[in-house]
Amino acid sequence: GQQVMQIPQYQHVQEGEDFTTYCNSSTTLSNIQWYKQRPGGHPVFLIQLVKSGEVKKQKRLTFQFGEAKKNSSLHITATQTTDVGTYFCAGLASGTYKYIFGTGTRLKVLA
Amino acid sequence: EAQVTQNPRYLITVTGKKLTVTCSQNMNHEYMSWYRQDPGLGLRQIYYSMNVEVTDKGDVPEGYKVSRKEKRNFPLILESPSPNQTSLYFCASSPTRAGGQSPVGYFGPGTRLTVT
Numbered sequence A: 001g002q003q004v005m006q007i008p009q010y011q012h013v014q015e016g017e018d019f020t021t022y023c024n025s026s027t028t029l030s031n032i033q034w035y036k037q038r039p040g041g042h043p044v045f046l047i048q049l050v051k052s053g054e055v056k057k058q059k060r061l062t063f064q065f066g067e068a069k070k071n072s073s074l075h076i077t078a079t080q081t082t083d084v085g086t087y088f089c090a091g092l093a094s095g096t097y098k099y100i101f102g103t104g105t106r107l108k109v110l111a
Numbered sequence B: 001e002a003q004v005t006q007n008p009r010y011l012i013t014v015t016g017k018k019l020t021v022t023c024s025q026n027m028n029h030e031y032m033s034w035y036r037q038d039p040g041l042g043l044r045q046i047y048y049s050m051n052v053e054v055t056d057k058g059d060v061p062e063g064y065k066v067s068r069k070e071k072r073n074f075p076l077i078l079e080s081p082s083p084n085q086t087s088l089y090f091c092a093s094s095p096t097r098a099g100g101q102s103p104v105g106y107f108g109p110g111t112r113l114t115v116t
Helices: none
Strands: A004-007 A010-014 A019-025 A029-037 A044-049 A055-058 A061-065 A071-076 A085-093 A099-101 A105-110 B004-007 B010-013 B019-025 B031-038 B042-051 B054-057 B076-078 B087-094 B111-115
Touching (some): A004 A085, A010 A019
Antiparallel strands (some): A055 A061, A061 A071, B031 B042
16 A cells, blocks of 8 residues: 655754654655644644655755655754654645655654 | 644543544635554544545544534544554644645644543
8 A cells, every 4th residue: 555654763863963854655646745743742734845856945944855756855954952843744645635644753852 | 713623632431332523623624634643653544525525534444434514524433442443533624726735734632542
């Protein structure tokens, strides 16, 4: 079946270091969304990427969608303690209305 | 305030006792869906609905039912809960556009269900 693999599963960084999480899909995606979930909270939408090769930035966050629309990445520059949480990607498989979530990357930032 | 609400937020029940988790959104969204979140497995889609009276299975529909009689409500029904349905459940909604691309997923606060 359709799968979206996300790595790494966990990441501990010192405050100020950069962080990257990657998503890889077994099938082509119509779009990909990124969410952040704080401990004890619910996923909160960050961004959606639709076009092949698309790059979007939100302050210290940079999102990329691969040329083949099967992979994506989220990069955080100079992490802060407020970045703590689990980051999920969610892909909409082409031709369907089903979202497949990655397993998430849990980020811890050490002050 | 735009929001997705779920009730109850916490529920402890016993095997076989039918239960319903309600989900309601006030954004007039067409698309609604249910997910369960388990450690190490991330979020898995249970059911989704494109609009009123239109529902379809996600990746893990076994043991669950849904209905979409009104646009704003999308209840999740467990006819005979079992311990393996102990999980954290999220309802989500989003608008749909031509081509089926849903730009934003709004999640409810979650329902933590324990089945003993």
